[in-house]
Amino acid sequence: MKQNPTLKKIAERLSVSISTVSRALKDHPDISAETKKKINELAELLEYDPNPYAVNLRTHSSKEFAVVVPSLSNFFYHSFISAIEEHARSFGYSVIIYRSSNDPVIEQEILKSCRHKRVSGIFIAITSETKEMEPFLKLDVHGIPVIFFDKVPQYESCNKICVGDELAATIAAEEIIKKGITNVIGIFGNKNMSITKARLSKFNSVLASNHTDMDLKIAYANSSEESEIQTMSLLSEFEGRKFAVFCMSDEVLAGSMKAIQRKGLVIPDDLGVIAISDGMIPKLFYPEITYAETSGYNLGKLAFDRMMRCISGSSFAQTIIDESKLVVGGSI
Amino acid sequence: MKQNPTLKKIAERLSVSISTVSRALKDHPDISAETKKKINELAELLEYDPNPYAVNLRTHSSKEFAVVVPSLSNFFYHSFISAIEEHARSFGYSVIIYRSSNDPVIEQEILKSCRHKRVSGIFIAITSETKEMEPFLKLDVHGIPVIFFDKVPQYESCNKICVGDELAATIAAEEIIKKGITNVIGIFGNKNMSITKARLSKFNSVLASNHTDMDLKIAYANSSEESEIQTMSLLSEFEGRKFAVFCMSDEVLAGSMKAIQRKGLVIPDDLGVIAISDGMIPKLFYPEITYAETSGYNLGKLAFDRMMRCISGSSFAQTIIDESKLVVGGSI
DNA sequence: TTTTTAACCGCAAACGTTTGCGGAAACATT
DNA sequence: AATGTTTCCGCAAACGTTTGCGGTTAAAAA
Numbered sequence: 001m002k003q004n005p006t007l008k009k010i011a012e013r014l015s016v017s018i019s020t021v022s023r024a025l026k027d028h029p030d031i032s033a034e035t036k037k038k039i040n041e042l043a044e045l046l047e048y049d050p051n052p053y054a055v056n057l058r059t060h061s062s063k064e065f066a067v068v069v070p071s072l073s074n075f076f077y078h079s080f081i082s083a084i085e086e087h088a089r090s091f092g093y094s095v096i097i098y099r100s101s102n103d104p105v106i107e108q109e110i111l112k113s114c115r116h117k118r119v120s121g122i123f124i125a126i127t128s129e130t131k132e133m134e135p136f137l138k139l140d141v142h143g144i145p146v147i148f149f150d151k152v153p154q155y156e157s158c159n160k161i162c163v164g165d166e167l168a169a170t171i172a173a174e175e176i177i178k179k180g181i182t183n184v185i186g187i188f189g190n191k192n193m194s195i196t197k198a199r200l201s202k203f204n205s206v207l208a209s210n211h212t213d214m215d216l217k218i219a220y221a222n223s224s225e226e227s228e229i230q231t232m233s234l235l236s237e238f239e240g241r242k243f244a245v246f247c248m249s250d251e252v253l254a255g256s257m258k259a260i261q262r263k264g265l266v267i268p269d270d271l272g273v274i275a276i277s278d279g280m281i282p283k284l285f286y287p288e289i290t291y292a293e294t295s296g297y298n299l300g301k302l303a304f305d306r307m308m309r310c311i312s313g314s315s316f317a318q319t320i321i322d323e324s325k326l327v328v329g330g331s332i
Numbered sequence: 333m334k335q336n337p338t339l340k341k342i343a344e345r346l347s348v349s350i351s352t353v354s355r356a357l358k359d360h361p362d363i364s365a366e367t368k369k370k371i372n373e374l375a376e377l378l379e380y381d382p383n384p385y386a387v388n389l390r391t392h393s394s395k396e397f398a399v400v401v402p403s404l405s406n407f408f409y410h411s412f413i414s415a416i417e418e419h420a421r422s423f424g425y426s427v428i429i430y431r432s433s434n435d436p437v438i439e440q441e442i443l444k445s446c447r448h449k450r451v452s453g454i455f456i457a458i459t460s461e462t463k464e465m466e467p468f469l470k471l472d473v474h475g476i477p478v479i480f481f482d483k484v485p486q487y488e489s490c491n492k493i494c495v496g497d498e499l500a501a502t503i504a505a506e507e508i509i510k511k512g513i514t515n516v517i518g519i520f521g522n523k524n525m526s527i528t529k530a531r532l533s534k535f536n537s538v539l540a541s542n543h544t545d546m547d548l549k550i551a552y553a554n555s556s557e558e559s560e561i562q563t564m565s566l567l568s569e570f571e572g573r574k575f576a577v578f579c580m581s582d583e584v585l586a587g588s589m590k591a592i593q594r595k596g597l598v599i600p601d602d603l604g605v606i607a608i609s610d611g612m613i614p615k616l617f618y619p620e621i622t623y624a625e626t627s628g629y630n631l632g633k634l635a636f637d638r639m640m641r642c643i644s645g646s647s648f649a650q651t652i653i654d655e656s657k658l659v660v661g662g663s664i
Numbered sequence: 665t666t667t668t669t670a671a672c673c674g675c676a677a678a679c680g681t682t683t684g685c686g687g688a689a690a691c692a693t694t
Numbered sequence: 695a696a697t698g699t700t701t702c703c704g705c706a707a708a709c710g711t712t713t714g715c716g717g718t719t720a721a722a723a724a
Contacts, residue, residue: 002473004448006710017674022712030672049448054710056385057679072429073410073612081404085431094445097404097429099417113426116336116381141334254616261618280405284586284616286593338680349704354682364702386680389709 005046014038056118065095065307066114068124070102070151075250075280076296077125080149083300084123091308093120102127111135115142121307125151128193133158145310147303154194157317159310161303163294165198168276168324169248171292173206175274176244179332183243184216185234187227187252191220199248199276227255228262235263244272244332250281257285272332279327287330298322337378346370388450397427397639398446400456402434402483407582407612408628409457412481415632416455423640425452434459443467447474453639457483460525465490477642479635486526489649491642493635497530500608500624500656501580505538507606507622508576511664515575516548517566519559519584523552531580531608559587560594567595576604576664582613589617604664611659619662630654 007025011018016035024031024039025048031039042048056062065088069077081097088095096119100107104127114122115138122144133155136146145159152160176184186203189196200218207214217234221227231245245260247253253275260267267273267287275282275291282289299322306320339357343350348367356363356371357380363371374380388394397420401409413429420427428451432439436459446454447470454476465487468478477491484492508516518535521528532550539546549566553559563577577592579585585607592599599605599619607614607623614621631654638652 004474008710018711019675019713020673023673026712032672035672049444051389051710052445052448053385053388053450054679055712057383057389057681057709058711058713060679071410072404072413073407075405078403078405081431082433085433097431099413099429101414101417112381113384116384118385142336258616258618281616284590284613286590340680350681351683351705352703355703358682362702367702383680386709387682389679389711390681390683392709 004051005043005048006051007048010039010042010046010048014042060118062118062120063093064117064119065093066098066110066119066122066124067095068098068100068107068110068114068122070100070125070127072097072099076150076278076294079278079296080123080300080303081296083297084304087301087304100127102129104129104131108135111139115139115144118142119144121145121147121311123147123149123303123307125149126153127151128190145307147307147310149299149303151193151195159306159317160319161299161306162319162321163299164321164323165195166202167321168292168294169199169202170206171324171326172246172274172276173203175290175326175332176207176246176272177210179244179272181242181244181272181332182211182214183238183241184214185231185238185243185245186216186218186248187231187234187245187256188218188220188248189252190222196220196248203246203248221252221255224251224255224258227252228259229255231256231259232262235259235265238271242271244274247273247275247277250275250277253277253281253289257281257289267331274332276324282327282329282331285331289331290329291327293324293327295322295324336383337375337380338383339380342371342374342378342380346374392450394450394452395425396449396451397425398430398442398449398451398454398456399427400430400432400439400442400446400454402432402457402459404429404431408482408610408626411610411628412455412632412635413628415629416636419633419636432459434461436461436463440467443471447471447476450474451476453477453479453643455479455481455635455639457481458485459483460522477639479639479642481631481635483525483527491638491649492651493631493638494651494653495626495631496653496655497527498534499653500626501531501534502538503624503656503658504578504606504608505535507658507664508539508578508604509542511576511604513574513576513604513664514543514546515570515573516546517563517570517575517577518548518550518580519563519566519577519588520550520552520580521584522554528552528580535578535580553584553587556583556587556590559584560591561587563588563591564594567591567597570603574603576606579605579607579609582607582609585609585613585621589613589621599663606664608656614659614661614663617663621663622661623659625656625659627654627656 007018007021011021021039024036067081067084085095098110107127139146147159149161152162188200207216219230219234221230245256247256265271273289275289277291278294278296282291302320302322339350339353343353353371356368399413399416417427430442439459471478479491481493484494520532539548551562551566553562577588579588597603605621607621609623610626610628614623634652634654
């Protein structure tokens with residue numbers, strides 16, 4: 001059970017004081033070049049690294065960010081985290097990832113732990129059940145910036161980075177219109193989520209405003225399985241006619257695709273498919289599914305920039321929208 | 333910028349000593365019931381929680397596990413992490429997740445950080461480039477148990493928890509034989525990975541030993557894209573005959589499925605498909621793909637049990653294999 | 665030669681805990 | 695009444711850093 005080297009050990013071996021070692025290691029001007037060299041060499045040799053607990057206890061700063069997401073099995077979050085990590089690393093921060101399992105209770109615990117660990121900042125996609133804003137405000141009181149992303153609260157005065165739901169829905173709707181399709185099945189997610197509402201209302205209005213004879217059938221699904229069932233029953237409605245299926249997320253897309261395959265329908269001959277997605281699921285099929293892209297990586301970069309601004313002090317609450325673009329597959 | 337309450341604050345408010353507060357909070361017999369009550373109430377009110385940095389500095393123990401994986405966009409790792417988290421939580425541990433991006437350098441940094449943070453233990457799936465065992469041995473010297481899972485090193489004397497590659501390959505091969513298929517395309521992963529070698533050799537030998545007229549065509553792919561290309565070219569070989577495609581992992585399965593769809597082939601009429609998988613990708617298609625299941629959740633549970641044994645002292649190196657079972661879809 | 669000034673370095677306190685030890689009451693035992 | 699036992703609590707050191715301040719030497723200025 002070896003001990004890690006400490007300032008004290010280095011100091012003793014070199015017959016200098018602990019403070020000298022500490023200062024030498026951070027290139028303090030008070031220490032002579034000669035002494036610095038000696039100390040740095042020994043530190044190198046011993047593979048000295050400051051004990052983060054002691055540093056934190058002393059300085060109250062941890063140089064690490066927390067990312068909290070409901071789930072990890074999600075390409076979107078994955079690429080978001082990639083962006084955060086990449087940028088954080090270059091600023092000397094490390095990032096730790098928490099998973100709330102979409103459970104508000106666990107989310108609370110995580111937040112508390114973040115507070116006590118005095119993380120430098122938190123990126124969080126809240127659970128669909130999160131109602132209380134108070135824990136987040138408390139973090140603010142303690143000087144820990146919070147950046148909400150993707151799944152954000154209604155609450156106004158906080159930092160939010162979101163995908164452009166309206167634009168994404170518009171892009172998808174316009175593509176359908178462009179193809180001259182007037183029979184549309186729309187599969188959406190949980191009815192209560194703000195993102196569902198935003199995407200639906202925009203999708204609806206764009207379609208309606210362009211075609212008076214638009215026939216749009218809507219279903220909500222909380223899971224892939226539900227989506228499959230809903231799609232299954234809606235598919236029969238347009239039997240024989242030219243129509244399209246729109247899926248507002250990867251989760252529902254997965255279910256819908258299964259229903260389509262089950263029916264033995266051929267894309268794009270029998271029907272068109274279009275989705276809002278990060279691009280993982282659409283690329284599993286042939287033809288690849290056309291989708292309005294929501295880029296986790298972009299969002300991560302935006303969120304990180306925002307975070308650095310907060311840390312540097314210039315922090316007024318702000319909502320940033322990342323606009324998506326159409327990625328053409330062959331599905332419509 | 334509020335401060336968290338400390339032992340000192342509580343002590344002052346109650347005119348007792350810090351040590352009394354500390355002991356009361358952990359139900360030490362030296363403290364009278366009355367005093368304990370007073371202290372606990374105030375602590376509750378103030379939402380006191382011990383400063384983890386101070387605790388760790390003092391006790392040298394962090395009550396947190398680290399999980400290190402090459403990638404997060406992976407259903408298998410995701411369910412592994414779920415299992416670890418679930419069990420850890422019930423033991424009062426928290427878990428932090430690190431992502432090595434399959435980069436040995438980043439992996440090193442993570443390990444170092446774990447050492448300095450004195451995590452209670454590490455679960456790690458190493459990168460495909462990891463050669464050095466020395467950093468892991470060093471962790472051991474520092475009293476930090478390391479449990480390797482899934483992607484494990486060759487090195488003998490360490491704790492490894494793996495999926496049963498041989499059994500999984502056997503299950504898949506036997507299913508093919510059972511269906512009376514003698515023309516087989518096998519798509520495998522990176523040629524250098526031990527898991528590829530294990531699965532291939534077993535798959536090969538089981539097929540060969542049962543049918544002398546077995547026609548097996550093999551391809552290696554490092555990515556989904558490569559897998560699609562490889563499958564594409566191999567598919568033409570068995571034109572018109574009854575045959576099956578075997579995919580050794582989700583990654584290659586994704587590519588192969590795309591090739592199959594591209595060719596317009598119908599499963600299971602034109603060909604059979606079978607894979608080794610954790611179950612995510614197979615369920616995206618209809619008919620669902622039949623697969624030999626490698627359960628991340630099971631593996632996580634096994635790994636956690638092993639970890640707890642290590643921590644309690646009874647730690648001799650051991651390799652544990654989780655045996656998989658056949659999950660029948662309709663693809664063969 | 666004496667004084668000023670700069671260049672180097674160490675002392676000690678503080679961050680918030682945990683814990684061995686010792687001490688003062690209060691009680692029970694001869 | 696004197697001694698032995700509990701019961702309850704506080705002192706102080708330690709964990710490994712950072713940092714304000716003060717002190718010592720040597721070089722520069724007078």
